[in-house]
Amino acid sequence: MSVASDQPKEACGVFGVRDPQQPVSHLTYLGLYALQHRGQESAGIAVSDGTKILVDKDMGLVSTIFDEHRLRALPGGMAIGHTRYATTGASAWANAQPVSRSAGNHSFALGHNGNLVNTTDLAGGQPNLGSDSDVIAGLLADTLTSQDDGDLIAAMTGVLPRLQGAYSLVVMDETRLIGARDPHGFRPLFLGRLDTGGWVLASETPALDVVGARLIREIDPAEIVIIDDDGVRSIQFAAPQPRALCSFEFVYIARPDGVLAGTGVHAARRRMGKALAQQAPVDADLVMPIPDSSIPGAQGYAAASGIEYGDGLIKNRYIGRTFIAPTQALRESAVRIKFNPIVDMVAGKRLIVVEDSIVRATTLRGTMGMLRDAGAAEIHLRVLSPPYRWSCFYGLDTGDRSKLIAATMTTEQIRDHLDADSLAYLTLDRLREAISPTPDGLCTACLTGDYPTPQS
Ligand code: SF4
Known part of the structure; x- marks a missing residue:
């Protein structure tokens, strides 16, 4: 890992x-x-x-x-x-x-x-x-x-x-x-x-x-x-x-301070969060992002739900290349190098944890465990995109389908695997609307299996 x-x-x-x-x-x-x-x-x-x-x-x-x-x-x-x-x-x-x-x-x-x-x-x-x-x-x-x-x-x-x-x-x-x-x-x-x-x-x-x-x-x-x-x-x-701009440029890849196809990326991510709050509301004490790319979405969720927004995790900004950790203890440390919980923010709280996407869920599982260890009373995971079920062949390395957790597990199985109290993904229609009021011309192949080009 x-x-x-x-x-x-x-x-x-x-x-x-x-x-x-x-x-x-x-x-x-x-x-x-x-x-x-x-x-x-x-x-x-x-x-x-x-x-x-x-x-x-x-x-x-x-x-x-x-x-x-x-x-x-x-x-x-x-x-x-x-x-x-x-x-x-x-x-x-x-x-x-x-x-x-x-x-x-x-x-x-x-x-x-x-x-x-x-x-x-x-x-x-x-x-x-x-x-x-x-x-x-x-x-x-x-x-x-x-x-x-x-x-x-x-x-x-x-x-x-x-x-x-x-x-x-x-x-x-x-x-x-x-x-x-x-x-x-x-x-x-x-x-x-x-x-x-x-x-x-x-x-x-x-x-x-x-x-x-x-x-x-x-x-x-x-x-x-x-x-x-x-x-x-x-x-x-x-x-x-037919245009097929990668929808994950909006979800995850592009910097939030940029503009793509005339749409501000930060504003699109906030709209994803707002739409998710309307689609999958839950009673809770704190809305927190998995930093960094989920921050605007979590802010949007908090604004639409009226639930306080705050930081529950600190991300180490100095992680460069990834490395292979040979032992379980080192693997756990590897997750901790990336994220560490702020105990005062999460202990005893019912958390809404906002993540931009779930691809393999290995690090996310460790992160959820950290939040439990830090005393979170409930964890409601909200994802700013639909289940990622199909491999990308257009420049995003997600590995083959067997590595994609949503290709092999149901949403309920994923919720159980991640030890979340609830789990909801943004629907594709809502994602499209959040990206643009005229949402034609997006590639969504990893979400639908509908590839814009033949695969040779
Ligand atoms: S398959 Fe997914 S990640 Fe790849 S270009 Fe299409 S939308 Fe982007």
Whole structure:
């Protein structure tokens, strides 16, 4: 068991900036810092000074990899960056991104957020070609090599329609910054502008905020944007498919201070909590979140129910990579490293504990035990999303179905397993309404088994 094994692992974060007025490695560092929550296993930056591309990447957190010395060694006015959680491909340096290739007379670098569902087909049945991001880079390089004049945009318009699944890409050659999003728009990607006139691409809007860029718009599904000395131009490389923005970006993944598809994430999470209070009320003394992503939902539940809101658990904010605990005693300590109860807040109280989702429930079970040990009189577990019953193939690593507790147990069995006095999940209709008043265009495959793409 790992410390954070309850929750789906985050997707990845991508960032790109082009501003010939200034060196941009420090801006890229700040952008990646704002996207650290999307992947903590490795990070990297590729820069171009207009003539050549340099890549620096490593295992670990953005702040532990890059220091002033390393950033100064990355000169140039254009960069892309990536924070990674392994979805396909092992957690290893070789799979860290950006990936880079030389082909024909040019080089390019690429960062990918998402997961392809036809990697094996694309790789021609060859195993061990690395991550799906390597496969995309390999296809682009092969196409460039086979062209007489080797243009990266032409290669992308040829290769991207062959990809199935989720991809938000930042790509660059020596002079151009390029963004692209799959035809379903599973993962977000935004375009922003600096006061200097430079342009920024980022997985989430807070990464625009921290570098002082203002949001211009989202990259559309099936769109390639090309940023060069002439400004921004756009190509639609395929017919858009029914939109399928990941609903778990709203539930769990995205930062609450961001905006997705025109909806504020914090406000959406509060609405989930309010809807849950209306759907599954219970008499209690305190509404408390499992921090951090459940905080707005718990606040919404408290506001709608009129029951006091408070902190019952403190989360250690300094947990980095997960680790395997070899003994039961260490496994229990591992849960305690992540959360510790505030005894004064929970002893003798009837608690409403709000959690954003239940995927495997291993850490949650330990957390519920802690609250009991701290003297909770009753624990009513309220979940801001429906039961998570199906694996995600679009960039969120939840493991196979046998690991998903709601795929193998009924709600009553889960309640019993977690030693809760009651358990209620938000219904899918209410989740959709909470995310948006016009809730079309969401992927909910992990909740319904209704996948937007064929699974190969
Ligand atoms: S299956 Fe679930 S986690 Fe994966 S993209 Fe769809 S909504 Fe998001």
